Amino acid sequence: xxxxxxxxxxxxxxxxxxxxxxxxxxxxxxxxxxxxxxxxxxxxxxxxxxxxxxxxxxxxxxxxxxxxxxxxxxxxxxxxxxxxxxxxxxxxxxxxxxxxxxxxxxxxxxxxxxxxxxxxxxxxxxxxxxxxxxxxxxxxxxxxxxxxxxxxxxxxxxxxxxxxxxxxxxxxxxxxxxxxxxxxxxxxxxxxxxxxxxxxxxxxxxxxxxxxxxxxxxxxxxxxxxxxxxxxxxxxxxxxxxxxxxxxxxxxxxxxxxxxxxxxxxxxxxxxxxxxxxxxxxxxxxxxxxxxxxxxxxxxxxxxxxxxxxxxxxxxxxxxxxxxxxxxxxxxxxxxxxxxxxxxxxxxxxxxxxxxxxxxxxxxxxxxxxxxxxxxxxxxxxxxxxxxxxxx
Numbered sequence: 001x002x003x004x005x006x007x008x009x010x011x012x013x014x015x016x017x018x019x020x021x022x023x024x025x026x027x028x029x030x031x032x033x034x035x036x037x038x039x040x041x042x043x044x045x046x047x048x049x050x051x052x053x054x055x056x057x058x059x060x061x062x063x064x065x066x067x068x069x070x071x072x073x074x075x076x077x078x079x080x081x082x083x084x085x086x087x088x089x090x091x092x093x094x095x096x097x098x099x100x101x102x103x104x105x106x107x108x109x110x111x112x113x114x115x116x117x118x119x120x121x122x123x124x125x126x127x128x129x130x131x132x133x134x135x136x137x138x139x140x141x142x143x144x145x146x147x148x149x150x151x152x153x154x155x156x157x158x159x160x161x162x163x164x165x166x167x168x169x170x171x172x173x174x175x176x177x178x179x180x181x182x183x184x185x186x187x188x189x190x191x192x193x194x195x196x197x198x199x200x201x202x203x204x205x206x207x208x209x210x211x212x213x214x215x216x217x218x219x220x221x222x223x224x225x226x227x228x229x230x231x232x233x234x235x236x237x238x239x240x241x242x243x244x245x246x247x248x249x250x251x252x253x254x255x256x257x258x259x260x261x262x263x264x265x266x267x268x269x270x271x272x273x274x275x276x277x278x279x280x281x282x283x284x285x286x287x288x289x290x291x292x293x294x295x296x297x298x299x300x301x302x303x304x305x306x307x308x309x310x311x312x313x314x315x316x317x318x319x320x321x322x323x324x325x326x327x328x329x330x331x332x333x334x335x336x337x338x339x340x341x342x343x344x345x346x347x348x349x350x351x352x353x354x355x356x357x358x359x360x361x362x363x364x365x366x367x368x369x370x371x372x373x374x375x376x377x378x379x380x381x382x383x384x385x386x387x388x389x390x391x392x
Contacts, residue, residue, distance in 0.1 A: 084387040088200040089208045091216045092257035100261070102392070104226050106383035113149065113382070123152035126389055129183035130156045131175065132210070133190045138352060138374050139210050139219070143187050146381040155183055176202045185388060188212075206388040214248050220351055221254035223380040224309070227373040228259075231347045232306050236263040241301045243270045243332050244311035244357060246277035251351040252311060256281050260288040267292040268301045272328035275313065298332045303341040309349045310334050312357050335359040342367060349373050 086094055095103075113119040128147040132140050144154045172190070176199045179186060188199050189210040196209030196216075211217040229235050240259060242252045246269055256277075259265055267290060269277045276294070285292050295301050302308050313329045334348055339362060342348070347369040350358055354370075362368050 082391040084391050087388070088196075088203075088206055089218050089384060089388070090196050090200050091209065092218050092221050092254045094218070095222075095258065095261070097261050100222075100225065100258075103222060103380070103383050103387065104229065106387060106392075107226060107376075107379040110379045110382040110386070120149060121151035122386060123147065123150040123389060126152040126185070127183040128152055128154050128185050128187060128385065129179045130154065130187045130210075131179060131189070132157060132187075133195075134211065136189055136210070138377060139189065139217075140187075142374075142377045143208075143210065143381050143385075146378055146385055149378075150382060150385060152385070155179075172198060173202045176207075180205045185385065208384060208388070211250055213250070214253075215250055216254045216257075217250040217351075218254050218258075219377070219381060219384065220251045221258040222384075223373065223377040224251070224255050224349065224351070225258050226380055227349065227369060227376045228307055228347075230376070231369050231372070232345065235259070235265075237265070238262070238306045239266045239268070239304055241268040241270060241298075241305040241308045242277070242311075243298060243301075243308060243334070245275045245313045245328070246271040246311070247275040248314045249275075249311045249351075252277070252309065253281055255309065256285060260285055260290045265290050268305065269294045270296070270298050270301050270332055272313070272331045274324050274328050298334075299338065299341050302334075302338045302346075303343070306343070306346050307349055308334065308338070308342065308346065310354075310357050311351060312353065312355050330356065333357055333359065334362060336361060338362075339365055339367070 085099055110119075126147075128143070130140055130143060140156070144156060147154050172195055176186065176188075180203050183205065185206045185208070186199065186203060187208045187210050188196055190196065190199075190212045193213040193215035196207060196212045200207040209216060209218055211220070225235065228238065228240075232238060238259075240255075242256070244252075246252050256267065259267070267285065269292065271277065282292060310332075313325060334357065336359070338348075344367075347367050348358065348362065348365075350370040350373070352370060352374055358368075358370070363371075
């Protein structure tokens with residue numbers, strides 16, 4: 001019998017999900033957790049029942065009980081029983097509404113996990129590595145908290161740009177190949193756009209993009225959409241005002257990609273000239289049939305919106321162009337005047353940190369959702385860790 005390279009059907013890694021039809025050589029290196037027996041049986045797939053109720057203490061007072069968490073139940077488009085459709089989380093374009101609904105269901109379940117409960121140990125024995133080449137408070141700490149709340153352990157580098165071998169000239173690819181030998185999943189924040197894609201194409205374990213320069217921040221977009229659903233009670237038919245640094249803000253870019261998946265959405269862009277939303281996002285929204293409009297009048301936009309999403313002007317993206325930064329900073333401020341015209345059901349969101357673009361007297365208004373938004377990041381990231389490491 002002639003010798004030949006045996007092949008076996010396995011899941012092959014790519015940033016847009018696992019390909020059940022792919023075949024790779026059996027003598028290739030494949031992590032044991034990547035090789036699956038795939039009977040294509042749907043009998044063991046957990047069907048989402050979606051949001052049943054929510055503790056009144058967390059619900060914003062202006063959303064009725066009938067509005068909260070009423071997502072349509074749909075069968076997930078999974079190709080193998082229990083397997084999450086994505087192997088990495090790199091960009092918002094990876095998701096469809098079925099996957100989003102499933103993630104939100106798991107996130108809601110994560111809110112119920114208490115210390116020392118069975119669910120608090122589902123990731124026991126797993127190690128997460130956080131590689132942050134840029135500063136972070138909420139993203140890094142919420143990922144680390146998420147892992148520990150599920151029983152896992154964390155290997156962390158708070159400033160990998162300065163305190164890792166990157167300072168000696170090591171490439172990102174070599175760092176990823178090294179770190180994946182110590183961990184089961186990598187959370188990466190990097191100062192270069194496209195870095196997360198490069199890491200995902202190198203790694204044989206899951207990679208989550210925690211922000212790549214001016215590129216994307218998909219987990220922020222996920223928690224933003226989850227927060228909108230919780231606060232407003234719907235995602236279809238909303239009006240969203242994106243305010244501030246829209247040129248450099250990876251959060252607004254990712255949110256625009258994600259919210260475009262819903263029906264009859266209207267987006268307003270309010271930004272200083274130097275940081276207006278880039279054409280690639282506008283073109284994408286147009287191609288998706290999403291209505292958008294640019295405006296210089298924040299009060300007028302706020303009076304029409306369900307969500308005002310404020311962002312800070314990012315000084316670190318301006319380099320030596322300090323005069324341009326100073327001209328842009330402070331042009332659009334969410335204050336009591338904005339609250340006066342904002343609809344009673346609407347909310348104000350912000351990815352944080354803030355400087356002076358939302359005045360502190362806004363914090364006490366029940367429509368100020370940004371700290372609730374930040375807390376939702378914990379549950380979304382718990383859900384993603386569970387799904388990427390264990391599946392549905």
